[in-house]
Amino acid sequence: MLFKRKNTLDVVVKRRISPTTKLLLAGGVAAAALGSAVFIYNHGLSMAGFERDYAVRARQALEDEAGKLRDEVQQLRESLARSQRTIQMDQAAYQELDKSLKASAQEIVRLREEVNFYRNIISPTDKKSGLRIQNLYIVPAGGVNQYRYKLVLIQALKHERAITGQASFEISGTQGGQDTVLKFPRATERPIYVNLKYFQDIEGRFELPRNFQPSRVKISITTPGGGQPIEADYAWPQAVAAVSG
Numbered sequence: 479m480l481f482k483r484k485n486t487l488d489v490v491v492k493r494r495i496s497p498t499t500k501l502l503l504a505g506g507v508a509a510a511a512l513g514s515a516v517f518i519y520n521h522g523l524s525m526a527g528f529e530r531d532y533a534v535r536a537r538q539a540l541e542d543e544a545g546k547l548r549d550e551v552q553q554l555r556e557s558l559a560r561s562q563r564t565i566q567m568d569q570a571a572y573q574e575l576d577k578s579l580k581a582s583a584q585e586i587v588r589l590r591e592e593v594n595f596y597r598n599i600i601s602p603t604d605k606k607s608g609l610r611i612q613n614l615y616i617v618p619a620g621g622v623n624q625y626r627y628k629l630v631l632i633q634a635l636k637h638e639r640a641i642t643g644q645a646s647f648e649i650s651g652t653q654g655g656q657d658t659v660l661k662f663p664r665a666t667e668r669p670i671y672v673n674l675k676y677f678q679d680i681e682g683r684f685e686l687p688r689n690f691q692p693s694r695v696k697i698s699i700t701t702p703g704g705g706q707p708i709e710a711d712y713a714w715p716q717a718v719a720a721v722s723g
Contacts, residue, residue, distance in 0.1 A: 599677060609632075612631060612632045631678045641674055642672060643701035644672060647695060648661055648698070651692040660686065
């Protein structure tokens, strides 16, 4: 088909595209678009599957790690429990051993005191015979300024005859800010009699005035005939277990 421009001599030739060609071109474009869509869809599915597989593998790895951690925690708990049981058994054994050692130490002290006691009766180290004050024990009796005492006397070396006499206490301290000496037993009270051939334990009680603060105690043993009394003097805190050699 020829077109002639006005006022010019140029001639333009334009080829006409047939309907068949247009249909083929359209079909090709549609096929290409469909192929691209299919490729993109398949690629999307592939990528989604890869991501899903990766997520599954990652989750499985985390679950495996969590399982290992749980096993490790359980093992640590069991180890801790065993350690605690071991420590408890060791502590129980230590306490039992400590108790046994303390009991043994107390028994040794008691046996030594007994050996010393009988040695002083039979064969004193100074080889002097006669009456001795072996022990004095003073402990609180429960009431205010009330005390119990135990006085242990022995006759050393010679035991041909018994020794008789009387015992008395002189307790020094302060009363109302003044130095004071209290004598026990008082003149109106029953005397403390002494009568021994080998040894004698004398026990009793006494009560001090409420405002009296004791500091020392002296024991005196007098015998018939007016001889020199046997005496021993102790600081009050040591009177709980005072020993005379």
